[in-house]
Amino acid sequence: MRVGYVQFKPRFGDVKGNLARAFALMEGEDADLWVLPELFATGYLFDSREELRELGEPVPGGHTTRALLGFARDRGVYLVAGLAEREGDKVYNAAVVVGPRGFIARYRKLHLFGKEKLWFDPGDLPLEPVDLGGVTVGVMICFDHFFPEVARTLALRGAQIICHPANLVLPGMGQLSMRVRAMENRVFTLTANRIGEEARAGEVLRFTGGSQIVAPDGAVLARAPRDREEARAVEIEPGEARDKRITRYNDLFADRRSEFYDL
Amino acid sequence: MRVGYVQFKPRFGDVKGNLARAFALMEGEDADLWVLPELFATGYLFDSREELRELGEPVPGGHTTRALLGFARDRGVYLVAGLAEREGDKVYNAAVVVGPRGFIARYRKLHLFGKEKLWFDPGDLPLEPVDLGGVTVGVMICFDHFFPEVARTLALRGAQIICHPANLVLPGMGQLSMRVRAMENRVFTLTANRIGEEARAGEVLRFTGGSQIVAPDGAVLARAPRDREEARAVEIEPGEARDKRITRYNDLFADRRSEFYDL
Numbered sequence: 001m002r003v004g005y006v007q008f009k010p011r012f013g014d015v016k017g018n019l020a021r022a023f024a025l026m027e028g029e030d031a032d033l034w035v036l037p038e039l040f041a042t043g044y045l046f047d048s049r050e051e052l053r054e055l056g057e058p059v060p061g062g063h064t065t066r067a068l069l070g071f072a073r074d075r076g077v078y079l080v081a082g083l084a085e086r087e088g089d090k091v092y093n094a095a096v097v098v099g100p101r102g103f104i105a106r107y108r109k110l111h112l113f114g115k116e117k118l119w120f121d122p123g124d125l126p127l128e129p130v131d132l133g134g135v136t137v138g139v140m141i142c143f144d145h146f147f148p149e150v151a152r153t154l155a156l157r158g159a160q161i162i163c164h165p166a167n168l169v170l171p172g173m174g175q176l177s178m179r180v181r182a183m184e185n186r187v188f189t190l191t192a193n194r195i196g197e198e199a200r201a202g203e204v205l206r207f208t209g210g211s212q213i214v215a216p217d218g219a220v221l222a223r224a225p226r227d228r229e230e231a232r233a234v235e236i237e238p239g240e241a242r243d244k245r246i247t248r249y250n251d252l253f254a255d256r257r258s259e260f261y262d263l
Numbered sequence: 264m265r266v267g268y269v270q271f272k273p274r275f276g277d278v279k280g281n282l283a284r285a286f287a288l289m290e291g292e293d294a295d296l297w298v299l300p301e302l303f304a305t306g307y308l309f310d311s312r313e314e315l316r317e318l319g320e321p322v323p324g325g326h327t328t329r330a331l332l333g334f335a336r337d338r339g340v341y342l343v344a345g346l347a348e349r350e351g352d353k354v355y356n357a358a359v360v361v362g363p364r365g366f367i368a369r370y371r372k373l374h375l376f377g378k379e380k381l382w383f384d385p386g387d388l389p390l391e392p393v394d395l396g397g398v399t400v401g402v403m404i405c406f407d408h409f410f411p412e413v414a415r416t417l418a419l420r421g422a423q424i425i426c427h428p429a430n431l432v433l434p435g436m437g438q439l440s441m442r443v444r445a446m447e448n449r450v451f452t453l454t455a456n457r458i459g460e461e462a463r464a465g466e467v468l469r470f471t472g473g474s475q476i477v478a479p480d481g482a483v484l485a486r487a488p489r490d491r492e493e494a495r496a497v498e499i500e501p502g503e504a505r506d507k508r509i510t511r512y513n514d515l516f517a518d519r520r521s522e523f524y525d526l
Contacts, residue, residue: 110520114510127523146447146515148411149524156525173446173481180443183436184409218436247377252409257373260390261412262419263526 001135003161003188004031004233005211007224009196012043013055019067021229022081031077031233033132035192038082038109038142038165039093044194047201049091052119056086060103065096072098078132080139080190082165090121095139095165097130105130105139110150113143115203129159135238142166145177145191148184149263155185156253160241164191168208175210175223183218186252187241195227216241264398266424266451267294267496268474270487272459275306276318282330284492285344294340294496296395298455301345301372301405301428302356307457310464312354315382319349323366328359335361341395343402343453345428353384358402358428360393368393368402373413376406378466392422398501405429408440408454411447412526418448419516423504427454431471438473438486446481449515450504458490479504 006025010018018041026034038044041064046052059065064083072079078099085094085106092108093116108123109116127150129138138154140162145151151162162181168174174191182189195209211224213234224230244252269288273281281304289297301307304327309315322328327346335342341362348357348369355371356379371386372379390413392401401417403425408414414425425444431437437454445452458472474487476497487493507515 110523111518112512114512117512122520123523143513146509147519148415148443148447149519149521152411153523153525176439176481177443177446180411180440183440184411218439246409249375249377249380250406255374256410256412257385258412258526260373260386260416261526262416263521263524 001033001238002031002233002235003033003190003213004029004231005190005192005213005224006034006036006231007193007195007209007211008229010037010040010043010194012045012198012200015041015064019064023071025229025231029231029233033078033080035163035165035190036079036081037192037194038167039084040081040165040194042084043198044167045198045200045203045205046119049119052084052091053086056084056091058087059085059094059096059106065098065103068096068098069103073100076100080163080165082141091119092123093120093141095141097137097139099132107139107141109141109144111143111147127153127157129154129157135160137161137163139163142168142174145174145181148181151181151185155187159187160238161188161190164189166191166193168193169205171208175212178212179214179218179220182214182216184252186216186244188216188236188238189214195229264296264501265294265496265498266296266453266476267292267494268453268455268476268487269297269299269494270456270458270472270474271492273300273303273306273457275308275461275463278304278327282327286334288492288494292494292496296341296343296400298426298428298453299342299344300455300457301430302347303345303428303457305347306461307430308461308463308466308468309382312382315347315354316349319347319354321350322348322357322359322369328361328366331359331361332366336363339363343426343428345404354382355386356383356404358404360400360402362395367395370402370404372404372407374406374410390416390420392417392420398423400424400426402426405431405437408437408444411444414444414448418450422450423501424451424453427452429454429456431456432468434471438475441475442477442481442483445477445479447515449479449507451479451499451501452477458492
């Protein structure tokens with residue numbers, strides 16, 4: 001199975017341009033599963049809930065999800081992509097999973113970062129991995145990486161690959177912790193981060209790139225530069241993530257001693 | 264508060280020599296709290312349960328704990344040190360906490376690594392931080408670092424500093440994950456690893472050194488070389504670990520969404 005990340009520089013509010021750029025990048029490389037950044041179609045730095053509501057879209061009926069569905073069907077690929085999901089009065093920092101045969105699932109970010117708390121509603125759906133052609137895949141978004149419980153829950157529920165759309169701003173931290181998430185759960189992790197800078201509403205954010213693919217032993221299989229657009233995929237054997245043994249005597253899941261842990 | 268690690272090369276079975284070497288290293292540097300490696304007094308690679316039972320000691324009545332108590336009293340310091348604890352029919356891969364006024368606590372490793380499972384009994388005590396002169400300190404041992412629940416539980420129970428006696432053999436992994444344990448819990452971590460090699464019972468183990476002190480933001484405040492003995496301490500402000508905020512909007516503990524996590 002070939003899995004990859006799309007690292008690029010969305011332009012705030014230019015949904016059509018951002019979709020076109022992401023699709024163009026993916027056309028240059030073969031993959032079975034692509035991960036795109038958090039909020040890849042809209043950009044990140046909203047300045048009001050009204051602006052966010054305007055750029056948010058229903059899922060799966062909105063323009064962005066329909067465009068993703070078209071690409072997935074035409075190219076025979078799975079896509080995991082972050083977008084602003086509007087549903088009734090709510091707007092979520094969400095991610096969709098789509099495939100060649102249509103819409104598969106949505107995830108709504110459980111841990112909102114910084115001013116996201118002013119504009120977005122907190123996620124309200126369970127951490128539920130999905131089956132993509134026999135491979136179990138979980139989704140978490142950006143700052144979720146800071147909470148080990150998220151990757152752990154997805155892995156305990158069978159995820160072999162954790163897809164991680166991101167707009168990381170703290171230098172190196174997400175890259176570091178996602179290596180540990182892979183190691184401690186013996187799963188593959190796919191982080192798709194964006195690059196570039198947004199200056200809006202009196203704030204300036206610099207996104208740190210460094211999208212990466214990590215193996216269950218913590219090895220970095222691919223890492224993007226900090227400042228260049230790149231769609232890159234590598235071949236992995238997802239079955240490796242079914243085996244939680246790290247020595248002849250240790251199975252990371254069987255060795256857990258839940259009765260001593262707090263939640 | 265000055266906190267430090269003692270990194271050295273124990274010689275298997277030479278309890279008196281190992282104690283003397285550890286004490287000599289600490290005399291060269293000032294600290295209020297020292298962490299010593301896992302099984303620092305006996306060495307690591309036992310070849311039978313009988314050998315382990317022979318080298319194991321009661322706590323706090325055994326030779327090693329009494330020697331630690333003497334050093335702590337004479338120098339006015341707290342010590343956290345790994346040792347083989349014998350109690351009745353059982354032998355634990357344990358750590359003791361002692362201070363100027365005597366014995367404080369013991370911890371028994373919850374997650375045994377590799378052949379430790381053949382010789383040691385698994386830990387059976389709760390993860391309970393202790394108060395050392397107004398600072399709350401937790402203890403975990405070596406491979407416990409692989410399980411994010413351990414540091415999390417200690418931190419949720421108030422630990423500001425996590426002491427981590429270790430005999431790490433997987434290169435770089437413990438150092439990496441302890442940085443993430445510090446970051447994700449906003450605590451200080453103190454890893455004391457050993458160096459050198461043991462060749463016994465048809466096995467050869469190389470210990471990786473790299474003892475380290477990490478701040479709540481993940482910054483490495485001190486790191487030992489891979490192959491040299493070193494006792495080193497740094498000044499920290501333990502109060503920083505009481506503050507779990509990482510942005511104006513985010514408090515890492517208040518932001519947890521336990522209802523979505525599995526245990």
